[in-house]
Amino acid sequence: MMNKNHPFHLVDVSPWPIMGSISALITMSGIVKWFHSFNSTLLFIGLTSMSLIMFQWWRDISRESTFQGHHTFIVTMGLRWGMILFITSEVFFFISFFWGFFHNSLAPAVDIGMTWPPKGIETFNPIQIPLLNTLILLTSGLTVTWAHHSLMENNFKQATHGLLLTVILGFYFTLLQGYEYFESSFSIADAAYGSSFFMATGFHGLHVIIGTTFLLVCLIRHLNNHFSQIHHFGFEAAAWYWHFVDVVWLFLYISVYWWGS
């Protein structure tokens, strides 16, 4: 007896939302523990469990969409709305860090010398590594668009090249940010400047890592022929996310690195 003749996907029960939440809590607690007592055991446990859950959750969604065909047109519209609302919430998340930065920098308190950057803070030169990072992210925006157009034109090879280059550029950005953090003359504990700088650029860096992972998953799925010319929303969501990360960086570069120095 047939019991379904509608285009909606009624999902099965899944352990990943609750387990993902728990692993996120362990990761966050692990970071706090690491920052305060230089012990990264809990962070390692959190990141390991989160990676395993991410793998299995992505695997399940790939099965439901590519191999079981549950993602009809109206289902993909739901996914699109979900991604739009998620990125909107991310925009407001970053607005709060910019708010904190401008609160501290536009009318600097007497405690930090009534000047910005505060007295004693040696900032990064904005036309060195930060400018290179700007170029890297802008170029990666170009390569991800190249990959998208190649997908829409059924060009497997160029889509692979575009995606691979985007992932490499994302990884290169993270590497340079890590190097700059390592070379930094101030820390997150250095009052208003350190807090607002590392909170904003650190969360941006985390988003670059997440975006690179998302694009890497798309590259692996593409190499396994999961995407078709007209159905590749997983890739489009990763591209949207990547553009969002790119735009946040432009604001960071202009206000925190350039104006703020």
Place this chain on the structure above:
Amino acid sequence: MGDPVEHATGLEKRELMAKVAGNENPFDLKVIKRGPGTKDKPNEIPSAFDARLVGCICEEESTSVNWMWLYKGQPRRCECGHWFNLVHKAPV
């Protein structure tokens, strides 16, 4: 990369094949415009099941929808007098 319809599977593929065949509304989700709705010419409601929930907007300016269950082989009138009949339609 192959043909996108060949690439698809399951319900997604059946939806795509319906669209290739010219049916842009394979799941009958759009509103059906009422016809004469007399006993001889009832409004035909497609369904792959033995019953379908029908919502009749009795008057154009109506602010509410009148809902009723329509069963196969039992034509039924709405409060406003229009007739409805369930007709079998193969599932997508």
